[in-house]
Amino acid sequence: MTVQAVIKPNTYFDSVSLMSLSTKANQIEGVEQAIIAMGTEMNKEVMKNVGLLTPEIEEAGTSDLIIVVKVASDELCENAFVGIDELLTKKKGPSKGKSEVKFSTISSAAENIPEANLAVIAVNGMYAAREARKALENDLNVMLFSDNVSVEDEIALKNLAHEKGLLMMGPDCGTAIIGNVALCFANAVRKGNIGIVGASGTGSQEVSVRIHEFGGGISQLIGTGGRDLKEEVGGIMMLDGIQALEDDEATKVIVLVSKPPAPSVEEKVLAKIKQCSKPVVVWFIGGDETKVTEAGGHFAKMSKEAAIKAVVLAGADESKLNKRALNIPLIEEVRTKLKPEQKYIRGLFSGGTLCDEAMHAAMEKFDNVYSNISRNPEYRLKDRNTSNEHTFIDFGDDEFTQGKPHPMIDPSTRIERFIQEAKDPSVGVIVMDFVLGFGAHEDPVGAMLPAMIEAKQNAEQEGRHLEIIGYVLGTELDRQNLDDQVNKLLAAGVTHASSSQNAGLLAREFVVKGE
Amino acid sequence: MSKINELFNNKLNVINVGIESFKDDMLEQNAEVTHLDWTPPGRGNPSLIAALDKLENPAIMAKIEEANKLAVERIINSKPVLIGYDQAINCVPGMTKTTILHAGPPITWDKMNGPMKGAVTGAIVFEGLAKTIEEAEEVAASGAITFAPCHEHNCVGSMAGVTSASMFMHIVENKTYGNIAYTNLSEQLSKILRMGANDESVINRLIWMRDVFGPILRDAMKLNPNGIDLRLMLAQALHMGDECHNRNVAGTTLLIQALTPYILQTDYTIEQKREVFEFVASSDYFSGPTWMAMSKCALDAAHGIENSTVVTTMARNGVEFGIRVSGMAGNTWFTGPAQKVIGPMFAGYKPEDSGLDIGDSAITETYGIGGFAMAAAPAIVALVGGTVEEAIGFTTKMKEITTDENPNVTIPLLDFMGVPTGIDVRKVIQTGIMPIINTAIAHKDPGIGMIGAGITYPPVEAYEKALLALAENIQ
Numbered sequence: 001m002t003v004q005a006v007i008k009p010n011t012y013f014d015s016v017s018l019m020s021l022s023t024k025a026n027q028i029e030g031v032e033q034a035i036i037a038m039g040t041e042m043n044k045e046v047m048k049n050v051g052l053l054t055p056e057i058e059e060a061g062t063s064d065l066i067i068v069v070k071v072a073s074d075e076l077c078e079n080a081f082v083g084i085d086e087l088l089t090k091k092k093g094p095s096k097g098k099s100e101v102k103f104s105t106i107s108s109a110a111e112n113i114p115e116a117n118l119a120v121i122a123v124n125g126m127y128a129a130r131e132a133r134k135a136l137e138n139d140l141n142v143m144l145f146s147d148n149v150s151v152e153d154e155i156a157l158k159n160l161a162h163e164k165g166l167l168m169m170g171p172d173c174g175t176a177i178i179g180n181v182a183l184c185f186a187n188a189v190r191k192g193n194i195g196i197v198g199a200s201g202t203g204s205q206e207v208s209v210r211i212h213e214f215g216g217g218i219s220q221l222i223g224t225g226g227r228d229l230k231e232e233v234g235g236i237m238m239l240d241g242i243q244a245l246e247d248d249e250a251t252k253v254i255v256l257v258s259k260p261p262a263p264s265v266e267e268k269v270l271a272k273i274k275q276c277s278k279p280v281v282v283w284f285i286g287g288d289e290t291k292v293t294e295a296g297g298h299f300a301k302m303s304k305e306a307a308i309k310a311v312v313l314a315g316a317d318e319s320k321l322n323k324r325a326l327n328i329p330l331i332e333e334v335r336t337k338l339k340p341e342q343k344y345i346r347g348l349f350s351g352g353t354l355c356d357e358a359m360h361a362a363m364e365k366f367d368n369v370y371s372n373i374s375r376n377p378e379y380r381l382k383d384r385n386t387s388n389e390h391t392f393i394d395f396g397d398d399e400f401t402q403g404k405p406h407p408m409i410d411p412s413t414r415i416e417r418f419i420q421e422a423k424d425p426s427v428g429v430i431v432m433d434f435v436l437g438f439g440a441h442e443d444p445v446g447a448m449l450p451a452m453i454e455a456k457q458n459a460e461q462e463g464r465h466l467e468i469i470g471y472v473l474g475t476e477l478d479r480q481n482l483d484d485q486v487n488k489l490l491a492a493g494v495t496h497a498s499s500s501q502n503a504g505l506l507a508r509e510f511v512v513k514g515e
Numbered sequence: 516m517s518k519i520n521e522l523f524n525n526k527l528n529v530i531n532v533g534i535e536s537f538k539d540d541m542l543e544q545n546a547e548v549t550h551l552d553w554t555p556p557g558r559g560n561p562s563l564i565a566a567l568d569k570l571e572n573p574a575i576m577a578k579i580e581e582a583n584k585l586a587v588e589r590i591i592n593s594k595p596v597l598i599g600y601d602q603a604i605n606c607v608p609g610m611t612k613t614t615i616l617h618a619g620p621p622i623t624w625d626k627m628n629g630p631m632k633g634a635v636t637g638a639i640v641f642e643g644l645a646k647t648i649e650e651a652e653e654v655a656a657s658g659a660i661t662f663a664p665c666h667e668h669n670c671v672g673s674m675a676g677v678t679s680a681s682m683f684m685h686i687v688e689n690k691t692y693g694n695i696a697y698t699n700l701s702e703q704l705s706k707i708l709r710m711g712a713n714d715e716s717v718i719n720r721l722i723w724m725r726d727v728f729g730p731i732l733r734d735a736m737k738l739n740p741n742g743i744d745l746r747l748m749l750a751q752a753l754h755m756g757d758e759c760h761n762r763n764v765a766g767t768t769l770l771i772q773a774l775t776p777y778i779l780q781t782d783y784t785i786e787q788k789r790e791v792f793e794f795v796a797s798s799d800y801f802s803g804p805t806w807m808a809m810s811k812c813a814l815d816a817a818h819g820i821e822n823s824t825v826v827t828t829m830a831r832n833g834v835e836f837g838i839r840v841s842g843m844a845g846n847t848w849f850t851g852p853a854q855k856v857i858g859p860m861f862a863g864y865k866p867e868d869s870g871l872d873i874g875d876s877a878i879t880e881t882y883g884i885g886g887f888a889m890a891a892a893p894a895i896v897a898l899v900g901g902t903v904e905e906a907i908g909f910t911t912k913m914k915e916i917t918t919d920e921n922p923n924v925t926i927p928l929l930d931f932m933g934v935p936t937g938i939d940v941r942k943v944i945q946t947g948i949m950p951i952i953n954t955a956i957a958h959k960d961p962g963i964g965m966i967g968a969g970i971t972y973p974p975v976e977a978y979e980k981a982l983l984a985l986a987e988n989i990q
Contacts, residue, residue: 012923102552104946115528122533165517181544244519438540
């Protein structure tokens with residue numbers, strides 16, 4: 001038996017805490033007896049009575065902390081002191097009392113909530129990079145919803161995330177599904193074995209919703225932000241996202257969604273999928289089939305096609321899928337209703353990628369396709385408020401959202417534009433998307449409905465047929481009622497497209513002449 | 516497994532910053548979500564954000580963290596012990612017969628507010644440097660008086676803080692680091708000099724304190740060879756329901772209990788001793804200044820540590836609120852306008868009668884008690900117009916802007932959490948959370964005195980200036 005004491009000079013603990021600490025100390029392995037107490041005369045007397053008083057304890061003062069243990073061997077003694085030190089320094093969780101503790105910074109929240117694993121950041125762009133950096137420094141994965149973050153900051157953040165093995169989704173990332181939880185703007189979809197890495201928000205939403213419709217499910221949907229595949233950023237997060245899905249046991253098939261990447265980045269991504277053991281479906285709007293196939297990927301030209309390929313690769317029986325082919329008799333019928341001068345499509349979109357997909361469908365048949373998001377400057381609208389021939393507008397583009405909420409939340413700008421387009425006698429068809437899901441408007445079709453009904457009536461009075469195509473992006477699990485939304489469209493005489501892909505193709509086919 | 520794959524395999528636990536509806540959507544999907552009480556750092560001021568960014572450079576941050584750790588260690592490990600009482604002229608460094616110390620950052624006579632002018636003129640009469648208050652005003656304006664902040668003479672002073680040569684002082688020695696701090700004796704509450712009152716009754720009380728009260732305390736402590744361990748006593752007072760700034764019931768009882776055996780052994784008459792006990796019992800504020808000197812004594816030990824962003828002083832002169840920061844050695848003050856104090860007032864007074872925030876007593880919050888320890892003193896939540904829950908909230912919120920918790924001074928209601936200690940200028944600017952201060956309210960005019968008590972906050976400008984200077988200074 002040995003008795004050893006440690007004196008911590010000038011260290012105060014209240015007596016109640018010390019009693020409970022002593023109780024715990026006596027449970028440490030090998031401890032015969034342990035006392036932790038302040039060096040008051042009374043405590044020293046107690047130690048003396050149980051034979052634990054040592055000369056150094058006698059010297060201790062009232063504000064000195066005494067730790068004394070009786071153990072069988074020196075080795076156990078060391079163990080005991082280490083254990084007691086842990087008891088003394090153990091950090092308690094935040095005391096909540098009845099009130100909810102409010103944290104003001106990511107750092108303090110992360111410190112107090114060790115289980116925290118993701119930060120969702122939606123603050124003004126001026127502060128966004130700073131908050132994201134703090135989150136990464138605290139080992140949190142990040143979904144950065146904010147836009148107006150510089151490319152330099154994006155690169156720095158993504159490099160930091162890459163070094164730390166963390167996700168850095170965004171900036172300007174509006175869609176993700178992690179662990180079956182939809183973040184920001186995303187739809188409620190079934191859990192499954194298909195993982196998505198998407199550089200485009202509504203494109204990823206569309207693919208996830210179609211996969212759900214075809215009976216598949218999503219393991220993870222990782223958003224990268226729209227600039228990830230640009231030359232400067234170099235696809236850092238798409239590459240890390242592919243790797244994470246490759247390593248994820250629950251993922252069987254990977255789908256990549258993006259607008260056209262920079263050529264050097266495309267090369268990197270294709271090189272990456274070459275190394276993947278899992279099938280990878282690539283839908284890069286306007287992408288090159290040969291390159292993808294050569295890299296061992298599965299090429300998809302459009303969104304529905306991407307979803308079908310994914311569910312089949314994930315094990316669905318292709319012959320049993322209702323692929324929702326285009327309604328050819330309907331196309332014939334609409335063509336006969338439209339007057340010869342009704343030549344043009346006007347696409348009014350709240351989802352950027354949905355706009356892009358429809359525009360690309362039109363571009364396969366027409367040269368004169370204009371847009372506010374056209375990559376070809378020749379076909380970029382000079383004035384975003386005036387349409388020209390075939391025109392596709394993305395109302396979610398920055399120039400429309402300066403100081404205003406996104407059109408998925410606030411439909412007012414699009415309603416005004418719709419009324420204007422509907423009066424144009426050269427317009428044959430107006431195509432629009434209605435996005436459901438978390439973050440989106442509670443009743444997007446309802447908001448547009450009066451304008452659609454009135455426009456159709458006015459056109460009829462003027463002796464022309466106005467064809468409106470509506471596409472509702474959503475699942476039956478979304479909080480807005482999908483069936484209700486579709487029924488509202490049908491009741492107003494609007495043609496309902498069953499997918500983004502079909503919406504674009506129908507619009508194109510309705511106005512194609514002389515085939 | 517990479518951290519991304521860990522994320523896939525664990526329940527989502529999100530920290531949500533910004534748009535609150537995202538939180539609701541995630542909660543609906545059974546994720547754990549904590550929504551931050553977030554505001555733009557530095558009120559969105561780009562130069563402040565740049566300064567924060569600079570101080571977060573990893574190499575600089577490491578230096579700051581190390582310096583702050585040392586600063587807080589010194590605050591926590593300080594062991595201030597009351598070793599005696601004596602007249603200012605005999606103990607306070609640099610004190611002369613014509614020196615008058617005042618609260619807060621430096622201020623000249625012409626700029627002083629009503630309560631401070633009232634206290635200064637009262638002290639001039641008390642010291643025999645003038646016969647009347649009117650005459651005292653002339654003396655004060657003549658240049659014959661040396662004005663200086665208490666803080667620049669190792670002192671702290673409640674409210675106006677006015678301290679003159681023959682007033683008796685607490686002498687508090689830091690047994691760990693050797694530095695000494697001083698403060699005046701409490702005149703108790705209401706119509707008193709430090710609140711700006713200065714009529715005959717006030718002067719007579721000061722005379723009694725000089726001739727009877729002070730000498731008894733001085734002689735009593737001469738009989739106590741070990742002094743009184745103030746930190747231990749403070750810890751006890753907090754456990755008994757004081758926050759030791761606005762509520763001093765327990766602390767006063769403990770202090771007089773410790774002094775009594777020695778007071779009884781002095782050679783003064785029973786009548787004089789009885790007067791002392793009655794005076795101490797006449798209000799609960801007797802130990803108020805004692806905790807201020809204790810706090811000052813601990814914080815001075817942490818001042819002047821290179822690269823530290825820990826605040827070592829908060830003090831107000833009734834016009835300006837000033838802070839000092841450890842990493843800016845010496846008497847570098849960062850100031851902003853003194854604020855209003857919001858709280859209940861004595862019958863007959865209205866908010867517009869209030870003088871602005873005044874006094875060195877915010878040294879207690881700088882140490883981590885007072886407003887920072889509100890959760891220890893549920894009995895006075897009414898004073899700050901709140902509920903017990905709010906009191907707990909005040910204390911836990913202060914953890915957001917402090918460096919550590921002081922294990923030597925704990926709060927039972929919060930599972931014996933140590934008081935939040937070591938206000939960090941960076942954290943104040945980052946979070947926009949200002950230190951909360953419990954304090955008294957003096958009438959804005961001289962000669963009236965205390966009219967209420969409540970809470971106030973420092974002006975953010977003082978912290979903004981300090982942050983910019985630190986960013987400039989720390990390389």
